[in-house]
Amino acid sequence: MRTQGQLVERLKSSGVVKHADVERAMRECDRKHYVDSGIPAAYAYQDSPLPIGYHETISAPHMHATCLELLREHLTEGAHVLDVGSGSGYLAAAMGVMVGDTGKVVGIEKHPELVEQSIGNVRHDHPELLDDGVVELRAGNVLGDALDGEEPFDAIHVGAAASSLPDVLVKKLAPGGRMVIPVGSQWDYQVMQCIDKDEGGKVHKHDLMYVRYVPLTEPGEVW
Numbered sequence: 001m002r003t004q005g006q007l008v009e010r011l012k013s014s015g016v017v018k019h020a021d022v023e024r025a026m027r028e029c030d031r032k033h034y035v036d037s038g039i040p041a042a043y044a045y046q047d048s049p050l051p052i053g054y055h056e057t058i059s060a061p062h063m064h065a066t067c068l069e070l071l072r073e074h075l076t077e078g079a080h081v082l083d084v085g086s087g088s089g090y091l092a093a094a095m096g097v098m099v100g101d102t103g104k105v106v107g108i109e110k111h112p113e114l115v116e117q118s119i120g121n122v123r124h125d126h127p128e129l130l131d132d133g134v135v136e137l138r139a140g141n142v143l144g145d146a147l148d149g150e151e152p153f154d155a156i157h158v159g160a161a162a163s164s165l166p167d168v169l170v171k172k173l174a175p176g177g178r179m180v181i182p183v184g185s186q187w188d189y190q191v192m193q194c195i196d197k198d199e200g201g202k203v204h205k206h207d208l209m210y211v212r213y214v215p216l217t218e219p220g221e222v223w
């Protein structure tokens with residue numbers, strides 16, 4: 001595949017991209033802007049994870065698409081969204097396209113250097129998302145106090161695997177909101193879990209699929 005359009009067509013024909021809003025967001029965010037500049041352009045459109053530096057990776061396009069599909073009913077105009085482990089910035093930008101001018105996506109990433117890199121990536125692809133304050137990417141550890149007072153979030157995407165479901169994130173979810181998060185051992189496959197908080201604040205969990213993610217690290221923990 002040589003273009004973002006071809007990549008999205010492939011994801012549509014394999015049934016991963018199902019809805020028009022997800023398709024539009026993925027067409028509008030061109031993966032070539034989010035992969036390491038040393039990587040040949042053709043690799044950007046393969047459906048596999050790629051290194052982005054600092055021992056981290058940009059997720060495979062089918063995982064980006066799967067998470068956008070799972071969260072899409074919560075990524076509506078004006079929604080308040082959290083992207084944990086925003087890495088390359090790809091998913092934060094795609095969610096920014098979905099929530100529109102009145103929405104807000106906060107991406108949090110523990111490597112400050114990656115945050116700078118991701119801001120550059122989004123600036124190449126969609127500068128208006130940064131200029132209009134729809135996407136904000138910042139350095140911090142989500143398991144620390146970096147986001148205190150900014151909850152609740154209508155949608156939370158977690159791009160790194162937690163050993164168990166972090167209560168601190170469940171608390172940040174708005175009533176009616178949804179979180180997708182890989183949960184399990186860092187030495188094995190993990191289970192992608194969908195966490196729904198109903199209007200009464202009750203939490204419902206279900207397991208979706210086996211996945212393999214880098215670990216969600218505690219403050220001060222080195223991986």
Ligand code: SAH
Binds near residue numbers: 087
């Ligand atoms: N969705 C991103 C995935 C990046 S990989 C993308 O496709 O580009 C997951 C990221 O989570 C890594 O960059 C890692 O540094 C970050 N991370 C891990 N634990 C974290 C934590 N506790 N707080 C914030 N970021 C974390």
